Amino acid sequence: MIRWTEQCIPTLRNAPQDAEIASHRWMLRAGLIRKLAGGLYTFLPLGLRALRKVERIVREEMDRAGALELLMPALHPRDIWERTGRYEVLQEVMFKIHDRQDRELVLGPTHEEIITDLVANEIQSYRQLPRNFYQIQTKFRDEIRPRFGLMRAKEFIMKDAYSFDVDDAGATASYRKMYEAYRRIFERCGLRTRIVEADTGAMGGQSSHEFMVLAEAGEDGLVECSACEYGANLERAEIGDQPPRVFAEADKPAQAVPTPGRRTIVEVAAFLEVAPEQMIKTLIYQVDDQPVAVLVPGDREVNEVKLAHALAGVTPVLANDAQVEAVTGAPPGFAGPCGLENVRLLADERLHGLRGGVTGANQVDTHLVHVDLERDAAPLHYVDLVTAQAGDPCPRCGAPLQAKRGIEVGHVFKLGTKYSEKLGALYLDESGQQHPCIMGCYGIGVTRTLQSIIEQHHDADGILWPVGVAPYTVEVLIINHAHAPAVAAGEQLARVLTEAGLEVLLDDRDERPGVKFKDADLIGLPVRIGIGEKSLARGMVEMKRRTDGEVTECPPQDVLKTLAAWGIAP
RNA sequence: CGGGGCGUAGCGCAGACUGGUAGCGCGCUUGAAUGGGGUUCAAGAGGUCGCGAGUUCAAAUCUCGCCGCCCCGACCA
Structure with missing residues (x-):
């Protein structure tokens, strides 16, 4: 249990002027993050707790899928990037620094080179494959224009995984595993995502899918079919056949x-x-x-x-x-x-x-x-050379395509042998033949995912945290701090719930009830339990579910039962 | 990188055109009242006016340079 008076939850009545989209405003107003400079943010205690929840979900699902966690350096020697030719490709987005020997180092924008180099050194035999390594780590990218808070930042946290297989069938199986793990991760985060076909961009490789959070504020355009399952990023979206264009007086000479x-x-x-x-x-x-x-x-x-x-x-x-x-x-x-x-x-x-x-x-x-x-x-x-647009025929079924916007929270790639060949990630097969590993890579923007959750879960008063990622699960709110029995009852209830294993925030501030209710809505914990003079006189406390406003009264000893009925178990 | 805008108290802003040593709302501190949706009254604290030069008797205000931030654009003929 933590008391509000002992936490640091600097809520704001109004948002700083530079917050453009809803999720960014709520993160600032609810005291989750603060800006240091463009694209650089501090996570305050509440924001960090939510971030850790997302990370935990990612970890659990990656582990469940058999991936192995490790941690690679953020600082890389220039040389390794030159070995794959990506120093050229990515130099615009890489931050470069020099050490005292004037050796050039880059702050890693991604880690294909690093993991492949590791595997090249440590894996020699087909017996050691397949393997999938992942990390949750800070990435650095010198974005043209950081914006929307955590959505496009210069420094952000990413979960990146890299699979190594002996053949295409294995690589496809690894890819499917990650694809399924991603579905579970985003579902557990309370996100509705749309999976679309995507271009592989600077990553290279054969094919990829993006996990998109549909939102007006999204920076990516995509299309989805109104009839079938087809969906694709606009960079890639194909267009079905259309009749030839024949216009008036077509037979006349030019x-x-x-x-x-x-x-x-x-x-x-x-x-x-x-x-x-x-x-x-x-x-x-x-x-x-x-x-x-x-x-x-x-x-x-x-x-x-x-x-x-x-x-x-x-x-x-x-x-x-x-x-x-x-x-x-x-x-x-x-x-x-x-x-x-x-x-x-x-x-x-x-x-x-x-x-x-x-x-x-x-x-x-x-x-x-x-x-x-x-x-x-x-x-x-x-x-095919043009960008698809709404109304174009679907390449699969011919029905009209719809245009949407999305936030890319996850991206899975089949990489093939592009990196393993260049960096010598080779293995010996049963007959002693040497082959490059078949690779896949799989990213999740963890900080972006966190903000996307808010983009999808807020109302006019603040955040509506899904239970799985809420900084705390329950807020116990003492309505009138001057009423000693309510204070005692609130303290007692918070203690009991904590002992039962729940994460509890106790709003024990000597503030007007209105202030506390407003802040409770703002920070958006899933359940608010109000301890007030009136209901307490009847031996009751007031429970309110943030997501849908459902309200009920029950005696303090029944709170756990009610929580369970609401699907919230310690 | 190009264009535009902004930088004055923690947040939101006024003051600048017409130079005279800084103000409002919220927040913060203290006290009192109040106590079920941002309550009220009173008294306070808090600002190198982004930084550096220059002009001037005098600069938040005028001039120049720099820094930072935000928005739009980055060539679709």
């Missing part, structure tokens, strides 16, 4: 028309009185110093993640004005596929069979109408 000063899709469409979807947007990218023309429907946007995949992983960079002019012979705004030579052309699938289209003529102030791509442009390579 014709140049003047479009003075009309450069953008919107301007040209308005000027020529055509719809944006009738237009062929032509973007010039630089890929390894070579220009590539990318064609997409005028009403769509290029998905650069998909484009990078189509370009064998090379990150495309949009060409500058001079480069566009060198390639197309016209300033930006008038590029089109017809007559474009010496440039690699990539077209989005939705343009396949397009007739009656409108596009730039590669000549200043001029566009082409009645364009038939098959007829008027060089043979094109069609791939």
Whole structure:
């Protein structure tokens, strides 16, 4: 049992101005965290208790799934990152420091290299596999823009696990185990998550799934099918087949028309009185110093993640004005596929069979109408290049997709042998043959998960902690501190509940009842037990469930029974 | 990295244009009353006005530099 007067729970009547989203405001107002600087937060006692609850759930489920906990350094020598080539890839997000010998060290943004190096040294035989190692540790990332409190911070706590298997079947089994463990973890945290297919990004590897907490404040866009189970991050979401785009007067020959000063899709469409979807947007990218023309429907946007995949992983960079002019012979705004030579052309699938289209003529102030791509442009390579949007057909079943926003709290990857090969994590099989381990990696943003719980569980008055992660389970609230019998009864009840094994916070402050009720709602412990003069006169205490406001009275000796009926057991 | 905004008491803000040595609400301390949803009265404490230069008799206020924080954007022709 802890007394409020002996704890440090600095609740705020109003939130600091820079708190943008609900969960961030409540964390500050309820005295869970305080900001040191942008993206850097102190966990106050109540916040830390909740964080430890989340960690405990993660630990229990990881252990249950057979993963082995260890702890790796946060500080890494530069060299190990260069061995996989990821020093280059991640240098933007890595904090770098130098020791007194001027040796460069980085603060770990993730730990694939470190664990793989360990396994390379310690595991030699198939008899030692499979293994899955995990840790709960602080990661450091120099985010472009930290925001939303713990959601995107420069320093955050992550649970990261790494599996090592002898073959694909084993790797898939390890992946499934983690996938299931994650479901359980988030469920126990009281989170409703949506699992979606995801891009592997800087991690590399073959496939991955993200665990998303659906929320308006989410930083990731995703789509889910209105009919089947399909769901995917927007970076990756595929789009089902759509009928070819054939517009009016499709049979007419292509014709140049003047479009003075009309450069953008919107301007040209308005000027020529055509719809944006009738237009062929032509973007010039630089890929390894070579220009590539990318064609997409005028009403769509290029998905650069998909484009990078189509370009064998090379990150495309949009060409500058001079480069566009060198390639197309016209300033930006008038590029089109017809007559474009010496440039690699990539077209989005939705343009396949397009007739009656409108596009730039590669000549200043001029566009082409009645364009038939098959007829008027060089043979094109069609791939999926645009970002999915609401209403697009599902790639699995064709039903309309819905757009949502989500907070990525977990991500599981099949990595293959990318790291094990480069760092020499090899094992000998039964016949003495050497093979690289097949790896998987699995992350959970623990601090982000904590804040997501609040994002999903709050009302107008404060937090509604799910029992499993609440900093304390029960708040005993002495309504009138001047009423000695109530004080005594509150102390007594808190003691009894604590002895029964419950985590109890006793609000023993000499405050007005209103203040204490408001604070109780704010910090949001699952159960509030009010000890008041009036009910005490009847031999009763008042129990209130925070989640749904359910209220009941019972004699103090029946409190444990009522808690049990509410599904709260010590 | 580009654009915009902000930095005055723990939190929320005013004062700045028109320089004269800092104020309001909440919170905090003490006392009293009150005691079932942020109660009331009285008396207090608390500020290098982000930092550093400059202008001036005088700078929170004007000028310059720096630092920090927040928001938007980061090239979709």
